[in-house]
Amino acid sequence: MVxxxxxxILLPQEPASEAPRAAVPKPDEAAYVTIHDVALPPDVxxxxxxxxxxxxxxFASTRRGEIWRIDDVAGAAPKAxxxxxxxxxxxxxxxxxxxxYCAQRGELTRLRDRDGDGSLDDLxxxxxxxxxxxxxxxYAFGPALAGDGTFWITLNKPFGDEPFGRASFRGxxxxxxxxxxxxxxxxGGLRSPAGVGTAPDGSVxxxxxxxxxxxxxxxxxxxxxxxxxxxxxxDSCKLPQSxxxxxxxxxxxxxxxxxARTIPHFTLPAVWIPYDLCGRSPAGFVWDTAGHFGxxxxxxxxxxxxxxxxxRMSLERVSGxxxxxxxxxxxxxxxxxxxxxxxxxxxxxxxxxxxxxxxLGQAEHGLQRLQWNGVEPFxxxxxxxxxxxxxxxxxxxxxxxSVVADSFAVRSWTYDHHESYGCPPRxxxxxxxxxxxxxxxGRTVEVELDDVTLCRVYEVKADGVRGAGDxxxxxxxxxxxxRNLAPQ
Numbered sequence: 001m002v003x004x005x006x007x008x009i010l011l012p013q014e015p016a017s018e019a020p021r022a023a024v025p026k027p028d029e030a031a032y033v034t035i036h037d038v039a040l041p042p043d044v045x046x047x048x049x050x051x052x053x054x055x056x057x058x059f060a061s062t063r064r065g066e067i068w069r070i071d072d073v074a075g076a077a078p079k080a081x082x083x084x085x086x087x088x089x090x091x092x093x094x095x096x097x098x099x100x101y102c103a104q105r106g107e108l109t110r111l112r113d114r115d116g117d118g119s120l121d122d123l124x125x126x127x128x129x130x131x132x133x134x135x136x137x138x139y140a141f142g143p144a145l146a147g148d149g150t151f152w153i154t155l156n157k158p159f160g161d162e163p164f165g166r167a168s169f170r171g172x173x174x175x176x177x178x179x180x181x182x183x184x185x186x187x188g189g190l191r192s193p194a195g196v197g198t199a200p201d202g203s204v205x206x207x208x209x210x211x212x213x214x215x216x217x218x219x220x221x222x223x224x225x226x227x228x229x230x231x232x233x234x235d236s237c238k239l240p241q242s243x244x245x246x247x248x249x250x251x252x253x254x255x256x257x258x259x260a261r262t263i264p265h266f267t268l269p270a271v272w273i274p275y276d277l278c279g280r281s282p283a284g285f286v287w288d289t290a291g292h293f294g295x296x297x298x299x300x301x302x303x304x305x306x307x308x309x310x311x312r313m314s315l316e317r318v319s320g321x322x323x324x325x326x327x328x329x330x331x332x333x334x335x336x337x338x339x340x341x342x343x344x345x346x347x348x349x350x351x352x353x354x355x356x357x358x359x360l361g362q363a364e365h366g367l368q369r370l371q372w373n374g375v376e377p378f379x380x381x382x383x384x385x386x387x388x389x390x391x392x393x394x395x396x397x398x399x400x401x402s403v404v405a406d407s408f409a410v411r412s413w414t415y416d417h418h419e420s421y422g423c424p425p426r427x428x429x430x431x432x433x434x435x436x437x438x439x440x441x442g443r444t445v446e447v448e449l450d451d452v453t454l455c456r457v458y459e460v461k462a463d464g465v466r467g468a469g470d471x472x473x474x475x476x477x478x479x480x481x482x483r484n485l486a487p488q
Contacts, residue, residue, distance in 0.1 A: 027475050032377050033293075033330045038073060038367040044080045047365045048351025050093025050102060051341040059083075060367065061090040061102050063353060067111070067120060074343065074369070084111055084120040091338075092142040092153075092196070103140040103153045106132050108176055126151070126180035131167035136160050138170060141194055147202015149178035152186075152222065154193035154206050157232045169241070171233040173206065173222050188237060188244040189213075189228035189267075194283040194305065194338070196222075207282035207302060210275050215256065215415030215423035217282050218269035219302070219313060221322055226267040229259070229417060252418040255426065257455035259417035260484075270322040271313050272415070272457050272482045275422060278311050278326045279304030281357070284339035285313075292346050293329075293372050295381055295395045301329065303337025303350055308361035310337065310348065310370060314382045318485045325383045325460075325481040330370055334363040346372035377475035378467035383460055385487050389433075389449040390460060392479075397442040397468040405433040407464025408447055412456045412483075431458065442468070458483055 040046070046068065050061040058073040067084040087109070090102035099110040100120065107128035111120040132138050135158035142153040157171035173187040173196070191214045195207035204222045208214055213230040220228060227234075227247045237246035247264045260268050273282055285302035293301070293312075300313040309331035315324035335352035336359030343349050348370040355364055382393045410433060413425035435448040445465070462477045 029330050029332070032373055032375055032475070034371045034373060035330070035333060036369045036371055037334065038070070038078055038369070040070070040078065040080055040367065044068060045365055046351065046367055047353040047355055048338050048367065049089065049091040049353075051339045051349055051351045052093045052095045052100060053341060053343060053349070054095065058349070058367070059093060059095075059100060060351060061087070061093045063089050063091070063355065065089060067093075067100070067102075069118070070367070073367075074347075081118060083113070083118060084123075089139065091139055091194075092144075093339075094143055094145060094151075096145055101126065101143055101151065103142045105138060105140050106130070108143060108151060108153065108180065127176040127183050130155060130169050130174055130183055130185075133158065133162065133167040134164040135162045135167070137192070138167065139194075142196045143176070144196045144198045144204050146175075146198060146204050151176040151178075151180075152196055152204045153183075154190060154196045156192050156194075157190070157230065168236045168239060169233060171230050172236065173204075174241075175224070183241065184243055185236060185239070185241045186224040186243045187222050187226050187228060188233055188242075189226075189230045189247075191230045191232075194281065195285050195302065197285055200287055200289050205270075205285070207273075207285060208269075209281050210422045212419050212421050213250075213417065215272075215417065216275045217273040217279065219271040219273060219282065219285070219300070219326075220267060220269040223267070225265060227263070227265040228267050229263075250417075252420075254417045255455075256415050256417055260455060263417075268455070268482075268484050270315060270482065271324050271326050272480070273311075273326050274425075274457060274459075274480050277459075278328065278480060279309060280306035281336070283337060284351075286340050286342055286348070288342075290342070290345065292342055292348065294374070294376050295379070299382075301340060301348060303340045305336035305338055305354075305357055306359050307331065308333040308336055308352075308359050310340065310350065314384075316384055318385055318487055321485055323385070323482050323484045325479045327380065327479050328476045333361050333368055335359055335361040335366050343369060346374070378470075378472050379475040380462055380477050380479060383479045383481045385481070385483060386446060386448075387452075387487055389447045389452060390458070390481065391439075392445045392447060392460065392462060394443045394445070394465070394467075394474070398438060398445060399466040399468045399471060400438055402464060402466040403436050403438045403445055404464070405436055407462065408433050408436065409461040409463065410447070410449060410458060412451070412453070412458045414456045425457070452483065452486065454483055454486060456483055457481070
């Protein structure tokens with residue numbers, strides 16, 4: 001029995017795909033974004049669950065239940081000191097009012113250095129009470145601090161057998177009042193919500209991992225009362241802490257448009273993250289509100305735990321709801337990325353681990369940072385929906401001669417909402433480009449299509465477009481746009 005338990009702990013987070021990772025453009029990413037490694041002693045095992053930066057010192061919580069302080073973290077000889085231990089897999093870290101907040105499996109905790117000796121000697125329970133059973137993968141991620149001062153935590157559903165029984169509110173987002181002490185369950189239907197964070201407007205978002213009842217990985221807004229599709233924990237809707245109305249029977253095999261139309265309070269993601277085209281296991285994310293990465297200001301940068309890459313996302317409000325696109329950015333980190341955090345201007349810190357979860361990067365753990373080199377590539381910055389297709393905005397002026405229909409390739413697909421693991425693209429079809437026009441700004445190309453059906457993902461390639469200055473092709477030149485609603 002001990003050996004079986006050990007094997008369960010060592011199993012990957014997600015079943016491995018038998019198909020090879022899909023081909024993606026292979027530009028010279030290092031010319032624009034450099035990867036720097038933080039050299040730490042071999043006895044410092046980070047397996048990062050959360051990151052906080054205070055001046056030149058980094059705090060990192062780990063899956064081993066520790067918190068490390070790394071002084072002079074960006075210097076040539078960083079010094080790591082363990083300042084707390086004995087926590088239960090803290091998969092998040094938040095700096096708030098002089099305290100470090102973390103979600104353990106069974107409680108929201110805060111810690112601080114009361115006497116200035118370098119150790120976190122004050123530990124307080126802020127809130128507790130959500131059930132845990134001991135089943136595999138019952139993680140708690142967060143917290144994220146919402147604009148109203150409440151703390152949000154996402155709870156993973158259990159995977160595999162349930163030898164210890166079934167706990168309530170697994171696969172939910174819960175909210176803790178600013179003063180703590182209690183919790184309410186505000187969103188249901190989550191699966192493996194490894195990333196939870198706050199947008200500049202104070203709203204809370206999350207990433208989820210592909211699997212059963214989750215057709216592909218996704219990025220979605222958390223709004224109290226919403227149901228995100230996974231029926232595992234819907235019986236918890238009947239409990240007094242729930243703010244979600246029971247959605248009734250969730251039928252397997254509905255096309256995504258039908259699921260959105262017929263399942264009460266069903267919430268489509270703002271961005272479908274197509275499996276193995278743009279990562280596989282999205283985790284932590286941040287908004288670039290300061291222009292850290294040049295022309296991509298205002299966009300979301302997300303780490304992927306499997307593909308060891310950072311990709312980006314753009315969002316827009318369409319008919320009152322958020323939707324948008326995802327794009328490649330920087331691959332080749334040494335391990336899976338669980339958390340990302342802005343540092344000095346142009347720097348993105350990446351906390352890493354692959355223990356039990358597997359990643360393309362073969363290191364078991366670590367800390368790296370991405371550095372924007374200040375050279376602006378010719379690149380597809382953003383795709384926005386129009387009534388007849390899309391508007392594609394580029395970083396630099398576009399050569400007018402390249403603005404022809406043959407410079408673009410578009411295809412679209414949808415997914416099924418079903419209980420099987422993940423979903424390959426359904427009803428994939430090429431979409432004809434019927435007209436193109438270069439806008440007056442010289443950087444935006446309007447593309448009209450012969451089909452703009454909703455509740456579909458549109459892959460937009462701009463391989464034939466060239467920059468007006470040097471005739472270069474786009475750096476990546478590809479986007480995956482989730483078209484749930486049409487502009488009015």
